[in-house]
Amino acid sequence: MRTQKCHGRVIAALAGCTALVLSVTGTAQAAPHRVAPDRQVLAANDGWGAATTGTTGGAAADPAHVYTVTTWDAFKAALADGGSAPKIIRVKGTIDADGPSCASFAVPGYDFDTYLKTYDPAVWGRTKTLDSEPDDSPEGLRRASAALQDAYIKANVPANTTIVGTGKDAGFRGASLQIKGVDNVIVRNLGFESPLDCFPQWDPTDTADGNWNSEYDSAVVYGSTHVWMDHDTFTDGDHPDSTLPYYYGRIYEQHDGELDIVKGADYVTASWNVFEDHDKTILIGNSDSASTAAVDRGHLKVTFHHNLFANLVERAPRVRFGQVDSYNNHFVAGDGYGYSYGIGMESQLVAEHNAFTLPDGVAAGSILKKWKEAPVTADDNYVNGTPTDLIAVHNAQVPGEILQPGAGWTPTLRTKVDRAKAVPKIVDHCAGAGHLR
Numbered sequence: 057m058r059t060q061k062c063h064g065r066v067i068a069a070l071a072g073c074t075a076l077v078l079s080v081t082g083t084a085q086a087a088p089h090r091v092a093p094d095r096q097v098l099a100a101n102d103g104w105g106a107a108t109t110g111t112t113g114g115a116a117a118d119p120a121h122v123y124t125v126t127t128w129d130a131f132k133a134a135l136a137d138g139g140s141a142p143k144i145i146r147v148k149g150t151i152d153a154d155g156p157s158c159a160s161f162a163v164p165g166y167d168f169d170t171y172l173k174t175y176d177p178a179v180w181g182r183t184k185t186l187d188s189e190p191d192d193s194p195e196g197l198r199r200a201s202a203a204l205q206d207a208y209i210k211a212n213v214p215a216n217t218t219i220v221g222t223g224k225d226a227g228f229r230g231a232s233l234q235i236k237g238v239d240n241v242i243v244r245n246l247g248f249e250s251p252l253d254c255f256p257q258w259d260p261t262d263t264a265d266g267n268w269n270s271e272y273d274s275a276v277v278y279g280s281t282h283v284w285m286d287h288d289t290f291t292d293g294d295h296p297d298s299t300l301p302y303y304y305g306r307i308y309e310q311h312d313g314e315l316d317i318v319k320g321a322d323y324v325t326a327s328w329n330v331f332e333d334h335d336k337t338i339l340i341g342n343s344d345s346a347s348t349a350a351v352d353r354g355h356l357k358v359t360f361h362h363n364l365f366a367n368l369v370e371r372a373p374r375v376r377f378g379q380v381d382s383y384n385n386h387f388v389a390g391d392g393y394g395y396s397y398g399i400g401m402e403s404q405l406v407a408e409h410n411a412f413t414l415p416d417g418v419a420a421g422s423i424l425k426k427w428k429e430a431p432v433t434a435d436d437n438y439v440n441g442t443p444t445d446l447i448a449v450h451n452a453q454v455p456g457e458i459l460q461p462g463a464g465w466t467p468t469l470r471t472k473v474d475r476a477k478a479v480p481k482i483v484d485h486c487a488g489a490g491h492l493r
Contacts, residue, residue, distance in 0.1 A: 103359025154230025341376025421453025
């Protein structure tokens with residue numbers, strides 16, 4: 057039997073890349089009786105999610121609050137049952153959450169061709185938004201249709217919940233998990249195929265050429281605390297941006313983010329996930345505005361480790377305000393690559409011990425993108441197997457965006473830190489859904 061080393065210990069390859077066996081207190085155990093994945097909790101010191109009270113999700117659920125679901129309706133019912141009492145929801149198979157069709161959400165009178173004719177820049181212009189359009193206008197009918205889709209594909213996750221996939225093919229197609237204003241949530245071993253927004257809005261004033269703007273992240277952590285996202289896979293699946301049409305000369309964008317962490321969210325660990333085949337991937341802090349700053353300052357503490365970021369365009373992540381620790385991740389650039397780390401308003405990013413695989417023609421200086429003046433720590437990173445000072449190479453190759461070193465803090469909540477050069481082999485074999493047993 058071939059073996060491979062995952063998570064710092066040797067395991068049987070036939071059993072997959074099993075997570076550390078954890079007790080309900082979060083400590084590693086050598087006992088022969090393994091804790092089942094749905095009862096496992098975040099280990100002590102495993103990133104910001106382990107801070108203060110730690111993250112246990114629904115590990116304490118009694119038998120009455122353990123569910124196995126195979127449909128979207130059953131999943132939503134399980135979320136709602138029992139309020140915030142500890143619960144475990146086991147997802148079996150791939151659940152369609154996107155409804156029968158886009159047409160099923162369209163309100164009477166909505167017609168996309170009419171929408172296109174009404175707001176064609178040659179008719180409407182490019183200086184006025186659509187926000188004040190009345191309810192019976194094409195834009196008003198679009199808003200009403202979008203509200204129906206919104207209500208259907210979003211699922212609100214309560215406090216003290218563990219959602220875990222069983223087997224290799226568990227997950228959601230077109231779902232948007234809303235982890236909003238709650239504490240203590242675990243989401244593991246699930247595949248997420250990005251929601252496809254049926255009713256993007258045209259904004260003539262977004263850039264000089266206008267833009268189509270869409271809603272729905274696969275998962276959003278909104279004002280919540282103690283969240284652990286582990287061994288999940290996020291992808292655009294059968295609907296990558298390359299399949300989307302163009303209108304008014306702009307891509308008809310039907311995707312938003314894969315994982316957003318916003319509105320004062322705090323103490324989040326994202327470990328051993330795969331984020332792939334997407335444009336705007338992860339946003340930490342969603343605005344530079346004064347009102348947002350008042351909510352986000354002192355919060356947005358997030359750890360990313362042992363994640364695979366593959367064939368993404370940007371935002372892996374883009375950071376505002378937060379203290380973000382990103383280590384032992386593997387970034388694989390593909391077509392259309394823009395950048396990995398976005399350095400935003402008052403961000404304090406530490407990016408260490410990571411590996412980057414860049415194709416010919418993509419310069420190492422593009423890995424970091426400066427949006428606002430904020431210092432960053434970027435030590436011991438490898439690009440195509442070679443130690444690379446990401447700040448120095450950025451400053452040399454992008455002279456108009458000089459970055460300052462030194463994020464001003466030192467992460468302490470880490471478990472095992474792997475050698476950066478070994479990260480591609482470790483992460484590529486072990487990250488993503490289907491690796492827990």
